[in-house]
Amino acid sequence: MATRKAPAKKSAAKKSVAKKSPAKKSTTPPSRRWSAKVDTDSTHPDHELFLQSAPKIAKALADKRVSPKGPASGMRMLNFYINRAGKNLSKERVATLERAKELLSKIIAKSKEKTPAKKSAPKKAAKKSASKKLPSR
Template identity: 40%
Template sequence: MARPQKKKWSHEVTENSDALDLENGVFKSQDPKTIADSLKHSAEASDRRKSSPFRSAMSMLNFYINRAGSHLSKRQRETLEAAKDELRKDFGREPK
């Protein structure tokens, strides 16, 4: 008898983060600015986050990149990395 496939804990965190209510499919966008703007909005709107909006948004973005790992295409990884710079700009911080 085959075991039912369980969702990974990382999928659960992304879907039901205790700190941010993410827009559905936010990480699938091909536009770094759209991703950054959505994360910024989610972080600023949340009253459950434990740190600053910038740190919460950046943490969620890094979490997604790290958990997706080798399953990300080169193009999508580049888009998400560019979203980090856009997020820094949105919060008035210098991009790396």
């Protein structure tokens, strides 16, 4: 008679819960970080600018002091604010900000009319290189 082996029992493995590791603290002192050296606020709009009227918002965002790269930079700031606020904006605020976008786009169009596009220098034709003929054998 052959002896039969009993089926192996499945062991109940203990579920271990992964412990959250504490957040790593920076070893660099705050005074040595690059962000401590930033001293310009040229691209920061005035406090509560987006709570003002549409013409004031558009005029401020077109100003070189707020957006030194031009009014298009101000348009990006306004779009970022609208997208970031999302559903937290009331319908009235959204309407005001959309009106500010329209006014700002008109300012951008006017600034493009004033400064014509720079004409690039005419392109020179590529020089043809003299190809050497190989002697036939």
